[in-house]
Amino acid sequence: MSQVAALHADVLEPAESPLTPESWGKLGMWIFLAADAMSFGALLAGYGALRYGSAD
Numbered sequence: 001m002s003q004v005a006a007l008h009a010d011v012l013e014p015a016e017s018p019l020t021p022e023s024w025g026k027l028g029m030w031i032f033l034a035a036d037a038m039s040f041g042a043l044l045a046g047y048g049a050l051r052y053g054s055a056d
């Protein structure tokens with residue numbers, strides 16, 4: 001083992017946080033997309049329930 005490798009063998013690099021400032025925007029976009037999909041699904045389900053329950 002070289003001297004440089006022997007000097008740095010006991011040094012641990014800090015672990016990267018799973019939520020970095022760059023990933024906050026991506027997380028926010030996924031939350032928005034999930035909420036938008038669920039609200040659209042609720043609108044379709046409500047429309048279907050009203051159509052199914054109508055007397056026509």
